Amino acid sequence: MPLDKSTHTEIFTALDPAPRLLMGPGPVNAYPSALQAMATPMLGQFDPQFTGYMNEVMVLYRQIFQTQNRWTLLVNGTARAGIEACLTSMITPGDVVLVLNFGRFGHLLKEISERCGGRVVTIETEWGTVFEADAVRDAIKRHRPRIVATVHGDTSTTMAQPLAEIGAACREFDALFYVDATATLGGMPVEVDGWQLDAVTSGLQKCMSGPPGSSPITFNDRVADLVTSRKHIEEGIRPSGYVAAPGQRIQSNYFDLAMLMDYWGPDRLNHHTESTSMLYAARECARVVLGEGLDHTFARHQLASAGLRAGLQAMGLKLYGDEKNRMDNVTGVYIPDGVDADRLRTELLVDFGIEIGTSFGALHGVIWRIGTMGYVCQKTNILRCIASLDAVLRRNGYGAPAGAGIDAVYGAYDGK
């Protein structure tokens, strides 16, 4: 095709970023096969090949979420889109929503629940800790919420909230339990059925090792019944004689789970046009994770975190937060006195090609967050991170005992 560029057209060069090892709290490096999957050519959204892939994605993510839930599908947006899809479909304006707030993403659940019209009650705990189940049960008993919402692992504090007892308390008081498992799915057990979680959402860009932009979600019949009671099929595609359900219409069209059920279910009723390449990526990420095996994957994350933490401590650095509830895939570490935190992060990025995370709110400038998520979570990367951090800290005036960090990582991997 001949070009007839205007002299003012500005088109830049082809993509060619310097490579990065992403050891922040996500996004992380994607599986090479997931990147390749995205280069697969397009299919029409109702091509039997494509609807077949959609069905396979449902089967794959049931296994990832450890659930029998029929409604296990993708929301076409980032992890936040999945959160909003569940909350806006589950919360009827005026409903009492109890949010367990133990970090930045608890604030987010509160904020989204409010925008959905929920009457939000929160309970709070000090950053770096999680809730005792009894305290949550007491709050449920006191406030009698229709919905209880919590983050599973909040990367802002590196803490993971145990969920099984809270799931039981929600059933006891007939509340629906929503969990944001963005940062844990694929890196730590998320036992949707075993822990009685009613709706769970996630993202690809953390331990699933895909790109951000697709949100796997699952919900059970308790939630499906609720959203079906609010189902209003949009004009233009309604069957003739259609009568909408009696419940209040969901305030978002894009995030309407009842319509997503019709799109992913056998009716295949037109809604959005499924994001082809992101579905390809989601499918491939699940295949890799399941191919490795969930138990093996979880053990790999535990071992890598143990290695990283041993290395950091051997360098004389102090770890952040309640030891027994730390996530297995991200570690908070205090920034040593006298070190310019942002300068060090920049040197690590530019000179060593490694990204680690800064922090939000009161922890900004106090801790760094180092992720060991998914494809990144490998011995070679833990060693590379510790060696590089040691070098950059030394250059910035903090001298760790020579070789101590690396020796400790080797030791952890050698089972010493």
Place this chain on the structure above:
Amino acid sequence: MPLDKSTHTEIFTALDPAPRLLMGPGPVNAYPSALQAMATPMLGQFDPQFTGYMNEVMVLYRQIFQTQNRWTLLVNGTARAGIEACLTSMITPGDVVLVLNFGRFGHLLKEISERCGGRVVTIETEWGTVFEADAVRDAIKRHRPRIVATVHGDTSTTMAQPLAEIGAACREFDALFYVDATATLGGMPVEVDGWQLDAVTSGLQKCMSGPPGSSPITFNDRVADLVTSRKHIEEGIRPSGYVAAPGQRIQSNYFDLAMLMDYWGPDRLNHHTESTSMLYAARECARVVLGEGLDHTFARHQLASAGLRAGLQAMGLKLYGDEKNRMDNVTGVYIPDGVDADRLRTELLVDFGIEIGTSFGALHGVIWRIGTMGYVCQKTNILRCIASLDAVLRRNGYGAPAGAGIDAVYGAYDGK
């Protein structure tokens, strides 16, 4: 990594779909370089390389949208996500919204506007036609809407609504003019500034020849001022002492344009995690379109549609809709009597690898829709489509004059 697959794990085979030529109303085949771009490794969302790419995307889409609008960015979702982001951010509950309804996607704008709390007034015109500017101006004068919303090209009817005079009428009566240009951007002129369009949204999967799942949008300062007056930065990332704007909080967090402005602007305030691979694709699609040149691109679409239409008519088939307002990238054609419409489409798909479109509502089973969009819009594909359609029609009992369709396509391309 050793595998420890459970015997019950079901992981399916790697992706390997049979190739399809997508000549429906979208999604269409993506540019090969856009598919390759998506295989580019991940970057952190605040990596200067990545924020640089975000800034380049803004520059590229200003050119695609023919606008100087600073706020030209991507919504992370399908085209429908971009629509909802604009409407939910622009419509304060109770606002009068005038929707121009000339097809299935006019129904969608009505539906979304209602969910956003708008008091929706619609004007209607027969499917297959568009509105006269005077009729729209009269409706604006009568209803005095805060927002006028229309589709530019509605693929359901293959019609394109002229917009310049409506843009002028909106300014005259101080209404904001929202346009859904999903199906036209990159295939027909969308002169955002020239036609006084205040907010315009689109998708990648039609004439931009990318995957579905990213929505380029643009809006001017009239819209930016409105959404800024409703800005409520979420808890957890607010600066201390923050006071929210006086306007009513936008009912969606994910689609809050005020927060998207803070994320895409120099503040880089955390919101969602930008969908890395889809941004790569969006960037590459714009590079290819601008590299060809908009004028050349538009002419290519016109010529291909002319060729396709000549071929269809030479085969004795009748075209759908008002000739002078047809879109340049999709053609409606009546299904001949006695032909099983769905069977023919299936044979075209399975035997020839070509997908053409069915239709919605009253047009289902009455017309097919054949797209000539973006990368697909090439002489070789028009010839292949006509030859294949001729063969399949013949096999199904409809005998067009031998060779007439192909000769007419050649003739159109030869300028005869």
